Structures are given as structure tokens and as C-alpha cells.
Amino acid sequence: MEQLTVNASRVYDIFIGHGVRDLLSEKLSALFGKVKVCLVCDSNVAPLHAKEALSALEANGFSVENYIFPAGEQSKSPDTLFSLLEFLAEKQFSRKDVLVALGGGVTGDLTGLASALFMRGMHLVQMPTSLLAMVDSSVGGKTAVNLKAGKNLAGVFCQPELVLCDLDYLSTLPQKDFADGMAEVIKYGVIADSALFDLVKDGDVQKNLEEIVTACVRIKRDVVAQDEFDTGERAKLNFGHTLAHAIEKKSGFAVSHGAAVAMGMVAVCAIADANGLSDALTLPAVKAAVEANGLSVTSPFSLPTLYEASIGDKKRSGNTLTLVLPNEIGRCYLKTVSLDAWKELLATWT
Ligand SMILES: NC(=O)c1ccc[n+]([C@@H]2O[C@H](COP(=O)([O-])OP(=O)(O)OC[C@H]3O[C@@H](n4cnc5c(N)ncnc54)[C@H](O)[C@@H]3O)[C@@H](O)[C@H]2O)c1
Structure with missing residues (x-):
């Protein structure tokens, strides 16, 4: 314990x-x-x-x-x-x-x-x-x-x-709901812990569950202790979530939160990749980990069509939106962009 x-x-x-x-x-x-x-x-x-x-x-x-x-x-x-x-x-x-x-x-x-x-x-x-x-x-x-x-x-x-x-x-817990949780586990690995990412990237997680859950909770605990009220560092926990919330909302919540987080993480990595905002190995690694854990990498909606739903997100402030982008597996950064720039970034998706 x-x-x-x-x-x-x-x-x-x-x-x-x-x-x-x-x-x-x-x-x-x-x-x-x-x-x-x-x-x-x-x-x-x-x-x-x-x-x-x-x-x-x-x-x-x-x-x-x-x-x-x-x-x-x-x-x-x-x-x-x-x-x-x-x-x-x-x-x-x-x-x-x-x-x-x-x-x-x-x-x-x-x-x-x-x-x-x-x-x-x-x-x-x-x-x-x-x-x-x-x-x-x-x-x-x-x-x-x-x-x-x-x-x-x-x-x-x-x-x-x-x-x-x-x-x-x-x-x-049904397998599908377990996979949903793995989306958040992969999130922690991408934003803060490459060793955790390595532990889960092949989808073989049952034997290490206590270690995996503890590693995630430790990251969350540390971020919350630093920024309880979400005014800075805590935003990093929202990696993939701006698009995830847009996908959930646009699907009328038919797409579950975890499934949407998986799609949102892959989508934001693809945007970062296409615009030289992350290292070239991140997108394929995140995609492979998402698939290995039984989650879909493909949003049912094209990214440009998610613009309206995405700007209703709490991460928007006035005319800007704060994105969480991976530098590489295990490290991420916050980037605040104008809504116009966000629209353009979404349009770079293919
Ligand atoms: N407060 C936060 O910081 C925070 C962070 C991430 C997600 N969320 C929210 O969490 C929600 C998603 O959580 P979730 O995926 O657990 O959704 P959920 O609570 O709907 O649970 C998913 C499904 O699993 C079932 N279930 C749960 N435990 C079970 C068990 N042991 N055995 C059998 N069935 C079980 C539930 O009945 C449900 O059908 C979203 O609303 C999301 O916005 C909140």
C-alpha cells in the first residue's frame, strides 16, 4: 500500500x-x-x-x-x-x-x-x-x-x-472504461514522466498497476500543491483537453472523456509537429501508446470544425487560449495563442 x-x-x-x-x-x-x-x-x-x-x-x-x-x-x-x-x-x-x-x-x-x-x-x-x-x-x-x-x-x-x-x-471495470483511464495515464507520461510513459507505452500495464497509479497521483499531487487554483502550472494537466472537451461536446457526450482525451492528445501533438513546436519523435510515440492501450487516435470531427466548440473551453481567456504542447516525451510547455492563431493552427491539420 x-x-x-x-x-x-x-x-x-x-x-x-x-x-x-x-x-x-x-x-x-x-x-x-x-x-x-x-x-x-x-x-x-x-x-x-x-x-x-x-x-x-x-x-x-x-x-x-x-x-x-x-x-x-x-x-x-x-x-x-x-x-x-x-x-x-x-x-x-x-x-x-x-x-x-x-x-x-x-x-x-x-x-x-x-x-x-x-x-x-x-x-x-x-x-x-x-x-x-x-x-x-x-x-x-x-x-x-x-x-x-x-x-x-x-x-x-x-x-x-x-x-x-x-x-x-x-x-x-469494463475494458473500454479502463482504456479511458489509460488516456490520462499516458497524459502524465507525456507531460512529466518519460519513465512512466515507457512503462505504459506497450499497453502491458496490469502487473505494474500500483506503481503506475502511484506515479500519476504523485505528479498530480505535486502540481496541485504548487498551483491549487489553476493559475499557472496546473494548466499542464490539461494536455489534450481543449480539443477533448470540444470532441465530447460536439458528440453530445457519445465520445467518453478518456477516449476524447486520447484523440485530443494526438491531435495537439499533430498540430505541434506540423508547426515545428515539438520534437519529431513525440507524435509517433504518443500515437503508438494510445493505440497500444486500445484507444482511437482519430477524432470523429475534423479539427477545423472543432474551433467553435474549443473556444468555449475554460482555458480561454478573452481573445487568447493557452495550449499545452510537448517539447518531448516527459516535458511540456504552455503557449498562449490568440484565437485567430488557434484557428490557423487547427487549419494546419490534415
Ligand atoms: N475533477 C477532475 O479533476 C477531473 C479530472 C479528469 C476527469 N474528470 C471528469 O471525470 C469524468 C470521467 O470519469 P470516468 O471515466 O471515471 O467516468 P464515469 O464516472 O462515467 O465512469 C465510467 C464508467 O465506468 C463505470 N464504472 C466506474 N467504476 C466502475 C467499476 N469499478 N466497475 C464497473 N463499472 C464502473 C461507470 O458506471 C461508468 O459507466 C468526466 O466527467 C471528466 O470531466 C474530472
């Missing part, structure tokens, strides 16, 4: 390993005492994993409720958020109680935002069950729901107080 500590506006521990779910009751007692727990899950995760968690909590003297919402990105919405808040009010939760997000990134983002909003803030624990949530969304405190205009447009920064990352949950 690995233990990492995040030093942000809240200081909290992340436990990574097989069986760390068994720590839940003990850690909740130590952090909050015998509070009331609302376990939030989607409709796929609930039948697989909720009962075990609820029984363990009840056996340890916690009073529990379970809020279940329909699985999928469409649920990361103001409607589901307010339905969860109404549930908490109806069940008479208070500020000293705790929300536990047991699920993927959708569950984590939604629950995190609800924890910040309900009575102006209640306790939050993240228990990620998808690879993507383990390596990315459960750590760092970005919470949000989507608006009609785009992804993650209504949210707050709200760090959890504990993250329990039990790798055993991955045994029930």
Missing part, C-alpha cells in the same frame, strides 16, 4: 493499493467521529460495490444513506446535483456529516460539488472505482457539473479530506 499526502488548502492523505476500502470506517471515525454517511454511486457501481461499503459502515456504527443516480456523463448535470442536494436535506444531513463518492469521475465531480454546496460545506471523501478517477479526478479538488454550453462550467475547488484508491475495484 502507498500513502501520499496532499499539501493544499486542505492537507489530506491518499491511500493506494489492494484492499484499501477496508480502511474506510477506521479513517472516517478518526477524521470525523461517528457521523452520518451518504454514499453516492451511479447505477453501475451501486449494484457491484455499494452493499459491501454500506454494510461495513453500519457494522462500525455509522448511520448510512445511499444516493444512486443513472450512470453516464449526462448525469453530471445541475438536475442531478440538485436532486442529490434535495436528498441530503430530506434525509436531514448536516454540515458535520460526510459524503463519500464511490465511483468514477462523474460521481466524484458531482459529489464534490454537492459537498461544497450543501449547507455551505460538508465533509468529503473520494473512493474512486474507475482508473480515470484513481489517477486524476479524485485528487486535486476540481468539482463541477456540465452546462448546456460546455463541460465543467459550473463548479468550485473543494479538496476531499481523504482518498481511498482501492485497485481491486478495477476488477469489475
